[in-house]
Amino acid sequence: MLYVVYLVCAALYLVYGINWDRLLNFFDPITLEFLLFPCILILFVTRSFTAFGRAFLIAFGRKEYAPSQCRESLLAVRMVMCTASIFGGICFLIEIVNGIRALDWSSLDSIGWLLLDLSVAALAPFYAFLICMVLLPVYFLLKKEQQQENC
Numbered sequence: 001m002l003y004v005v006y007l008v009c010a011a012l013y014l015v016y017g018i019n020w021d022r023l024l025n026f027f028d029p030i031t032l033e034f035l036l037f038p039c040i041l042i043l044f045v046t047r048s049f050t051a052f053g054r055a056f057l058i059a060f061g062r063k064e065y066a067p068s069q070c071r072e073s074l075l076a077v078r079m080v081m082c083t084a085s086i087f088g089g090i091c092f093l094i095e096i097v098n099g100i101r102a103l104d105w106s107s108l109d110s111i112g113w114l115l116l117d118l119s120v121a122a123l124a125p126f127y128a129f130l131i132c133m134v135l136l137p138v139y140f141l142l143k144k145e146q147q148q149e150n151c
Contacts, residue, residue: 003060006137028123031091035127038087039080051076059141067146074142081132081139088128095121 018026043049055073057063065073099117103110 003137007134010133025119026123026126028120031095031120031123032127034091035084035087035124035131039083039131042079042083043076046076046079048072048076048079052080055138055142058145059138070142070146074139074146077135077139077142081135084128084131088125091124092121095124 015023043052051069051072054065054069055077058065058070058073095117099114099121102117103114
């Protein structure tokens with residue numbers, strides 16, 4: 001229940017900071033797919049889908065699990081957070097390089113286009129931070145459970 005309160009408050013905080021009329025400026029489905037696909041792929045390759053889903057059950061005390069399952073879930077959540085962060089940085093660099101390479105350096109108007117490309121490139125780390133923000137309470141609750149050895 002407190003996690004839902006956290007998510008709602010974080011969403012309201014972000015929307016208040018962004019402002020309702022500018023909310024669509026922060027929506028880029030291609031960048032979001034570029035971040036979510038590697039997260040899903042890493043869970044698939046490492047066979048950690050169930051551990052990732054179990055992490056939410058363990059963090060919110062729905063069931064008791066073995067310490068090995070708790071550690072596996074903790075690693076799955078950490079893996080998704082790291083993957084989102086790494087690919088957020090990679091996506092940012094790709095978009096910056098593409099923006100600079102596409103510039104026509106003969107005109108001064110190109111600087112405006114570079115700034116527009118920079119605003120789009122900044123969405124990749126923003127989305128990575130959002131993924132980490134959503135998973136951070138789960139990670140810390142799992143870490144707390146592991147330290148108390150209740151798993």
